[in-house]
Amino acid sequence: MKRTPIVAGNWKMNLLGSDVVAYAEALAAAGPPETDVDIVLFPTPVYLAAAARAMLEWASVGAQDVHAEEKGAYTGDVAAAQARDAGAAWALAGHSERRQYHGESNVEVARKAERTLGVGLTPVVCVGETLEQRQQGETEAILDAQLAPVLAVLDAADGDTEGGAVLAYEPVWAIGTGLSASPEIAAAVHSHLRRALNDYRSGLGDAARILYGGSVNADNCVDLLGRPDIDGFLIGGASLDPASFLRIIRLCAGSGSGPAP
Ligand code: PEP
DSSP: BBBBOOOEEEOOTTOOOHHHHHHHHHHTOOOOSSSSEEEEEEGGGGGGGHHEEEEEEEEEESOOOOOOOSSSOOOOOOOHHHHHTTTSSEEEOOOHHHHHHOOOOOOHHHHHHHHHHHOOOOEEEEOOOOHHHTTTOOOOHHHHHGGGHHHHHHHHHHBBBOSSSSEEEGGGGGGSSSOOHHHHHHHHHHHHHHHHHHSTTTTTHHHHHHEEESOOOOOTTHHHHTTOOOOOEEESGGGGSSHHHHHHHHHHHOOSSSSSS
C-alpha cells in the first residue's frame, strides 16, 4: 500500500495576518502545487479562516487544538465544529506543548481526537517521549500509554475521514531544539507504532500515515523520509519561512512511502 506523504507546518503562536497572505503568495509564486504530497498548515486559530482562503489549492489547513466538549462556556477555546466552519480539514491532538503547558492527559487528547473526528476533521494525534523518559528506557511504554486511548479513534479515522489515520511521533527532546532524532531512532519508533496499530486491527498500521516531528529541515528530511515507516513530517520552526517549507516539500515530492502495491 502506497501512502502519500504529508508535509505539515505548525506555526504555533507565530505570524500575523499579513504574513499569512505573503506566505500564500510565496507558495502560489512557486508554481502549481505538488500533487503527490499532502500539504497542511496549522495557523493560530485567529487566522484559520484567512489561511484557508489564502492557501487555495496549495495547502489545506488545520486547527492546532480543539476543545474536547462540543461547545459551551470555555473562554478562549475553539470548538471542533468552529474550526471546521472556519475552513479546517485537520486538527492536531496532543501536541507536546498542549500536554506540557495545558496539562492535557492521554484521555483528554483522545476525547479531543474523537471530537475532531465527530465533525469530519482528520485528527493528527501527536505522541512522544521526553529526554528523561528516553534515558530511562521508557520510550515504548510512554508511547504505548499515549496511544492506548486513541487507538479506537485512529481506527475510525481510517476510512471515515479524507486524511485517514494519522499519527505524529514527536520526541519532546527534539522539538524546537535543533536536535532531530536520527533516522535510525525515528525509524525504530515508527516501526513500533505501526506494529501497535496493526496489533489493534490488522491493516490499520499499514494504512496509517506516521509523521515525524522534531527539528526537521531541508538538510535532514530526505534521510528521514527514506525510512520505510516515515510518511512525512510535522514541522515547526522550518515551516515559518515559506522558502524553507517549500524546499522541504520539493524534497519530499515523489517519494510515496510504504511497500509497493
Ligand atoms: C512541532 O512543534 O511540532 C515541531 C516539530 O517543531 P520544530 O520543527 O520546530 O522542532
